[in-house]
Amino acid sequence: MSTRVGDEPALVSCVGVARSYAAGSTAFTAVRDVTCEVRASNRIAVTGPSGSGKSTxxxxxxxxxxxxxxxxSWPAFGGPPRASARLVGVVFQGPSLIPALDAIENVALPMILDGTAADAATERAHAALARLDLGAFARKLPDELSAGQAQRIAVARVLAGEPRLILADEPTGQLDHANASAVMDVLVQAADELTAALVVSTHDPSVANRLRTRWVMHGGSLDFDSRADAEAGQR
Known part of the structure; x- marks a missing residue:
């Protein structure tokens, strides 16, 4: 299980969690009997084959x-995050930008929906894009961007909200090595600056090796890879 940090409550805690989906007369269990928790300083890679339950x-x-x-449960938040950009930020695996909005509007929208004034949200969105060297793409629509640019803008959208928990689902899965490395650089640096937890699901060993803790999923079950933790602690 993840390392406890003082007496701070967990950002998210799972106890005996399962998730099944019905498909006609059959059911598929994506996650089975998982108990884990994530705390503020955690940097966790969730590895495992496709279909093992990482995304779920x-x-x-x-x-x-x-x-x-x-x-x-979300003890540190006092309840479900309810899609709050200030609490939990999610980087999805596939394209997640709204096609009708340009880059700056895509980055600003979650903050506006979370109650931030439009002018302030736009200012923070510009700062987030500049941080990822994406300022030149602020007025580009998603279909005018490469896959790498679009994914980095999706990362900027999450980081602009300054969340306490960053969850990234295969954030580099569709990127080349250079773009993948750049995205991980930004995620790790942002988590450090925000004192946020970072959980990344990945197939890529080079991505997993960037994070201190390794969780491994098999058939919906979760194992804690203490050997990977020890190796990370030696780096």
């Missing part, structure tokens, strides 16, 4: 999905 687990942690058994 992150969606449960984000409050985007509901467990069919067990309990997911």
């Amino acid at each position: 687990l992150l969606h449960l942690m984000a409050g985007l999905d509901t467990a069919t058994a067990g309990t997911v």
Whole structure:
């Protein structure tokens, strides 16, 4: 389980959590009997093959999905994050930008929906894009961007909200090595600056090796890779 930091409450806690989906007369269990927690200083890579439940687990942690058994709670937040950009930021695996909005509008929108004034949200969006060297793309629509540019703008959208918990689902899966490295640089640096927790699901060993703690999923079950933790601590 993740390392406890003082007496701070967990950002998210899962106890005996399962998630099953019905498909006609059959049911598929994506996550089964998972117990884990994430705290503020954690840097966690969730690894495992496709279909092992990594994405489902992150969606449960984000409050985007509901467990069919067990309990997911957010002790540090006092309740579900309810899509608050100030609490939880999610970087999705596939394209997630709104096609009709340009880059700056895509980055600003979650903050506006969260109650930030439009002018302030736009200012923070510009700062987030500049941080990722994306200022030149502020007025570009998603279909005018490369896959790498679009994913970095999606990362900027999350970081602009200054969340306390960053959940990234295969954020580099569609990127080349250079763009993947750049995205991870920004995620790790931002988590450090915001004192936020960072949880990244990935197939890529080079991505997993950037993070201190390794969780491994197999068939919906979660194992804690103490050997990977020890190796990370030696780097």
